[in-house]
Amino acid sequence: MNIRSLTRGDGAVIGAAVLLFIASFLEYFSADCGDSSYCDKIDLPNAWEAEKLPLVLATIFLPGILGAALVAAGRFLPEGRKFGAVSLPQAGATLIVISLWSAVWSMLSAPDEASMGPGAIIGLIAALIGAAAAMVTPAVPALAAPLVPAGGAGPGAAPYGQQYPQQGGGYGYPGGPQGGQPGPYGAQPQGGQQPYGQQPGQPQAGQPGQPGPGQPAGGAQGAAGGAPDPNFQPFWFAVPMARPLFPEDGSPQPIAELAPGTWYLAVEQRGQTLIAQTQDGRRGVLQDTSNIQRG
Incomplete structure (x- = not known):
């Protein structure tokens, strides 16, 4: 579970x-009650007193809270995952609208002899905010942006899409082996240096699947996306949430899933x-x- 999956x-x-x-x-x-002391004798209920308000909790508060939980939980699942005909965020948004x-x-x-209390008023405002945010987020870029931006996780946090340095390094981890020895494919050395003396956003040539000197980026054209861009320069990137990677022949079954918090290489x-x-x-x-983050 990665908080960077949230918008x-x-x-x-x-x-x-x-x-x-x-x-x-x-x-x-x-x-x-005006100046009357009668109000002191009245026990005004909240939503959890089911014997006095049997439907308020079940129709207003619980659906809104459960809907928000489904919206958040859906962000941590692979994109496009559905349960039946709807995804978790869609089901959550529906509950919040209800x-x-x-x-x-x-x-x-409401009864004529009673007015709405703070629980009803604040509950209405909260439900309105939740429903509006759940419905318009996919269509508004400002709301669809990551909740935790690049470098926004606090002092000492790693850049968006990176993990903290780990001993030995590895793919997607800045902080590979030191002393000039190259680490595994995709590792980056500590100290702010680019891998193997390359410029930012340009991986070393000669690695598996990467273009060498005088070679165009990528390989044979696949069924998806059309012709390769001849001016394309390979770069590192990270995804804001889990996203599927499909075969180049256009098959609908994903071959892998890209996860937040790791750098990947765009080769074409x-x-x-x-x-x-x-x-x-x-x-x-x-x-x-x-909304991918370039390295």
């Missing part, structure tokens, strides 16, 4: 769920897709290149 819109949905949870403990109704509609209907059908561009290479040397088509 800003997901953060708004989660914040709304927290606000909804707090509101469930506040008084759902309020009474205006929560909003129930909150509005509850206010419209075909239209709007990239030909990427995994740590074990497999090449495939990355169809969704939105």
